[in-house]
Amino acid sequence: xxxxxxxxxxxxxxxxxxxxxxxxxxxxxxxxxxxxxxxxxxxxxxxxxxxxxxxxxxxxxxxxxxxxxxxxxxxxxxxxxxxxxxxxxxxxxxxxxxxxxxxxxxxxxxxxxxxxxxxxxxxxxxxxxxxxxxxxxxxxxxxxxxxxxxxxxxxxxxxxxxxxxxxxxxxxxxxxxxxxxxxxxxxxxxxxxxxxxxxxxxxxxxxxxxxxxxxxxxxxxxxxxxxxxxxxxxxxxxxxxxxxxxxxxxxxxxxxxxxxxxxxxxxxxxxxxxxxxxxxxxxxxxxxxxxxxxxxxxxxxxxxxxxxxxxxxxxxxxxxxxxxxxxxxxxxxxxxxxxxxxxxxxxxxxxxxxxxxxxxxxxx
Amino acid sequence: xxxxxxxxxxxxxxxxxxxxxxxxxxxxxxxxxxxxxxxxxxxxxxxxxxxxxxxxxxxxxxxxxxxxxxxxxxxxxxxxxxxxxxxxxxxxxxxxxxxxxxxxxxxxxxxxxxxxxxxxxxxxxxxxxxxxxxxxxxxxxxxxxxxxxxxxxxxxxxxxxxxxxxxxxxxxxxxxxxxxxxxxxxxxxxxxxxxxxxxxxxxxxxxxxxxxxxxxxxxxxxxxxxxxxxxxxxxxxxxxxxxxxxxxxxxxxxxxxxxxxxxxxxxxxxxxxxxxxxxxxxxxxxxxxxxxxxxxxxxxxxxxxxxxxxxxxxxxxxxxxxxxxxxxxxxxxxxxxxxxxxxxxxxxxxxxxxxx
Numbered sequence: 188x189x190x191x192x193x194x195x196x197x198x199x200x201x202x203x204x205x206x207x208x209x210x211x212x213x214x215x216x217x218x219x220x221x222x223x224x225x226x227x228x229x230x231x232x233x234x235x236x237x238x239x240x241x242x243x244x245x246x247x248x249x250x251x252x253x254x255x256x257x258x259x260x261x262x263x264x265x266x267x268x269x270x271x272x273x274x275x276x277x278x279x280x281x282x283x284x285x286x287x288x289x290x291x292x293x294x295x296x297x298x299x300x301x302x303x304x305x306x307x308x309x310x311x312x313x314x315x316x317x318x319x320x321x322x323x324x325x326x327x328x329x330x331x332x333x334x335x336x337x338x339x340x341x342x343x344x345x346x347x348x349x350x351x352x353x354x355x356x357x358x359x360x361x362x363x364x365x366x367x368x369x370x371x372x373x374x375x376x377x378x379x380x381x382x383x384x385x386x387x388x389x390x391x392x393x394x395x396x397x398x399x400x401x402x403x404x405x406x407x408x409x410x411x412x413x414x415x416x417x418x419x420x421x422x423x424x425x426x427x428x429x430x431x432x433x434x435x436x437x438x439x440x441x442x443x444x445x446x447x448x449x450x451x452x453x454x455x456x457x458x459x460x461x462x463x464x465x466x467x468x469x470x471x472x473x474x475x476x477x478x479x480x481x482x483x484x485x486x487x488x489x490x491x492x493x494x495x496x497x498x499x500x501x502x503x504x505x506x507x508x509x510x511x512x513x514x515x516x517x518x519x520x521x522x523x524x525x526x527x528x529x530x531x532x533x534x535x536x537x538x539x540x541x542x543x544x545x546x547x548x549x550x551x
Numbered sequence: 552x553x554x555x556x557x558x559x560x561x562x563x564x565x566x567x568x569x570x571x572x573x574x575x576x577x578x579x580x581x582x583x584x585x586x587x588x589x590x591x592x593x594x595x596x597x598x599x600x601x602x603x604x605x606x607x608x609x610x611x612x613x614x615x616x617x618x619x620x621x622x623x624x625x626x627x628x629x630x631x632x633x634x635x636x637x638x639x640x641x642x643x644x645x646x647x648x649x650x651x652x653x654x655x656x657x658x659x660x661x662x663x664x665x666x667x668x669x670x671x672x673x674x675x676x677x678x679x680x681x682x683x684x685x686x687x688x689x690x691x692x693x694x695x696x697x698x699x700x701x702x703x704x705x706x707x708x709x710x711x712x713x714x715x716x717x718x719x720x721x722x723x724x725x726x727x728x729x730x731x732x733x734x735x736x737x738x739x740x741x742x743x744x745x746x747x748x749x750x751x752x753x754x755x756x757x758x759x760x761x762x763x764x765x766x767x768x769x770x771x772x773x774x775x776x777x778x779x780x781x782x783x784x785x786x787x788x789x790x791x792x793x794x795x796x797x798x799x800x801x802x803x804x805x806x807x808x809x810x811x812x813x814x815x816x817x818x819x820x821x822x823x824x825x826x827x828x829x830x831x832x833x834x835x836x837x838x839x840x841x842x843x844x845x846x847x848x849x850x851x852x853x854x855x856x857x858x859x860x861x862x863x864x865x866x867x868x869x870x871x872x873x874x875x876x877x878x879x880x881x882x883x884x885x886x887x888x889x890x891x892x893x894x895x896x897x898x899x900x901x902x903x904x905x906x907x
Contacts, residue, residue: 245635249628349740353710353906362670363895364646364711384627455624457650461709461740465621496625500632503617509588510619 192533202531210523217523218516227506235505236498236516246501248383250493252455255385256281256447256464258392258489260471262399263443265480267436269403271416274437276322276337277444278468279344280315284445285452286348287314289459292374293356293367303373307449315445316438318344323437327430333437341468349461356459367459376454388450393486395443400482412436444468477524495520580604580814581638582616583629585645586743592768592787593742594618596804597644597667599788603807604814612814622647627654634659640817642810643667645742646711652676663822665813668713670892672824679809682830683713684720684891685859686802686838688866689852690764690784691724693799693841695732696848697782698762702902704755705736706748706765706772710906712894714766719898720866721764724855726900735760736903745771752776773797782843789839800852801839808834828888832860867891872899 202209218236219229240246260277267274274280288311291303321340325331349365358368376386403409415422415432422429452463474492478484499513582601586594598616605614615636620629626648633641634655640663643652649669656664656676664676672678694703705721707714718736725732735758737751748767752775755763763783765772770793776783777797785791785801809829816822829835838856841849858864869880874897880886897905 245631249631252624252628362712362893363715365709451624455627460623460647462621462623465623465625497628500617500629504615504632504636507615510617 189538191536191538192529193536195532195534198532206527206531207524210520210527213523213527214516214520217519221512221515221519222506225508225512227508232502232506232508235501236513237494239501239505240494240497244382246497248385249497250490251379251385251389253493253496254489255388255392256451256467257471257474257492258396258486259388259447259450260440260444260468261474261478261485261489262392262396262482263440264471264475265478265482265485266399266403266412267440268475269416269480270412270432270436271419272326272433272436273334274319274322274337274440275334275472276319276339276341276468277440277471278464278466279337279341280318280441280444281448281451281464281468282341282344282348283318284311284315284442284448285459285463286344286351286448287311287317287445288449289356289367289370289452292370292453293459296368296371299371299373301373303371304376304453307374307453308446311445311449312442313445315448316442318445319437319441320434323434323441326437327433333433348459348463352459352461358458365461369458370453374453375457376450384455386450386454388447388454391446391450392489395446396482396486403482408435444471473521477521479528577613578611578814578818579613579615579636579638579640580810580817581633581636581641582614583620583626583633583641583643583645583648584616584618585620585622585647586618586768588616588618590743590768591770591790591793593804594644594768596787597642597806600804600806600810604810607807607811608814608818611818620648627651630655630664631658634662638662640665640814640822646713663817672826674824677813677822677824677827679813679827679829679835680713681804681835682828683802683804683836684716684866685831686836687717687720687764688724688859689838689855690800690802691721691726691732692728692855693844693848693852694721694762694764694784695725695728696851697799697844698732698760700759700761701729701731702733702735702760703762703764704752704758704760705734706751706755706763706767707736707738708742708767709740710738710895712892715897715905716891716894717766718901719894722898722900723866723871733900733902736901738906739767741767743768745769748772749775753779756781770794785839791839791842796843798839798842799844800841803837803839805834805837830859831856832862873897874899874901874905 215233222229222232240250264274264277288307290310291307322333322336325336326333352367353365356367358366376388379385379387379389411427414425415427415429419429452459456463474485474488478488495517499517502513503510584594584597588594588598601614617629620626622645630643630651642665644667646668649666649671652664652666653671653673653676656673660675666676666678668680669678705718722734735755737755739747739751741747748769749771752763752772756779761781763772763776763781765786768787770790773783773785773790773793777794782799783794783797785798787804789801789803791798841852865885867886869884870882871880873879
């Protein structure tokens, strides 16, 4: 016996809309049981997780900070994935963007000008895009698998950053600790509004996501992306070049990841250090699919995932549970969201196969 | 569905406020951990200190903590959350929390902060650290006596002064017994990664070291040493359970007394920002029992420990040459604290290039 997923002929539109709420309900039930089993009050646990972070201006800012890079990267990746280009290396492009942008405040630290910040942002985008150009070139001209190349370049970027902050860019006045000098005030991304520390990075994220949504919906480019993603042959008949699409989607997603990198470094860290990302580039892949590869959906998904981080900390504190518990809860949530989405598109079929009858390949 | 959530939320809100009100009269002393509180090393030592603190004051205080807080942008949020939740005193227990601690402290002048092992302080930010190098010196003495090949392996975390100082102290201790003693160093570039730490341990043993010491947080190197049948030193916590026939001794961080002292100061209203760097004599670090060694080595270690406690012996006493052969300390000269805290050079005898 085996289990197969079979695509539904007519997925229900109603359930497609309800799916996230259904998933939330299931998580609340399963999570409630989990908290009750470890002897914690499930009601206050769920309250701290989902509601408390939304009631405080401060934690709203924190959610925005956490969501900004996820949305910015995720929106770029959605274009890539829609066009059937699998950029897995956004984490590396994020880091390279941060490094390229940081050239201005680190190497030219004596130069003070209002141009510093705009230049940093532009450099950040170029840095990320150039780094994504490597797997793009390899795929377009050497037919290399971009999943592998982009992923492996992540580790190179991480070690390059590590080398920079320990070596040539190490701050002269940090007791030999592996950090660059602090960015000057004009190199810091300003805060969005006075009530908290959320910075312009969040605005970039929203603008980019909405812009990409408009592009996908109303422009020929959007059509080209969809067609080439669904069938390269059909795209070619329509006169679209899949090679050019590789370049376009990789440079775009790399550039946005780079912008996210320099925004994060300039807005919240204020210098380069060996680790500047808790895995935003990878988490953004989850965000992109959670948002169903729709840039507007990705805004919601990014905010939602950020909420689970901030809420997870709140639960740790109010109930004094281990952070493992909050991670299990996050896992439950993602599991239900993704499985609800899957089951709306697919149905489960039990296949009782007899010897000699089973077709090879089976479930996926 | 929405109605249910709304109902849940409202009832929860009421409960939440009720809980908050009953907790009002306890003083909150809060902790931020970089690792898991059961890591068997650095963070566990802090958590044992936290429990000692809680036991000492009982119902008078609460000691909430956040564990596995990454160094970086997430740290600032975690620390600010603590400050906002009404903590009177926040201990941030990893070097990488330094800037975040100072930043948050500026926003919350009424909350006191204590940052472990850093060098930035403020009106409401104190720093505290232990003179771990005193323990490393004793380990060096033991290593030189026990090792047959005269080569020790050292699993280091990051090339920061704290760690470089430890390596130098270990080497200097060993060379006071065996002038030809060598140390091989592997930089794991992490505080907490059992896999990497174990790999480093294996690599060092394959390179022919027959004694192992570490400046990382987990018991993985101790386990590898046990499997390969060589001796090793524990770090931050007593790791004897991971190597009953392997551990010679361990530098045990005993933060509890310090946490109690500082909490008392907060309760009394006498807390002041200080830069504390205590040693063996203050009880902020202790040596785990000297085990798996002959009696004469044990006696030597105990004597050195007593001398360090009494102040008769400073581990960094000349003559000491730097790795490049130039003189650092003249005969009988003692290093000042400033040089140690900014230490970015090896002394002679370290078989490694300091990462630049």
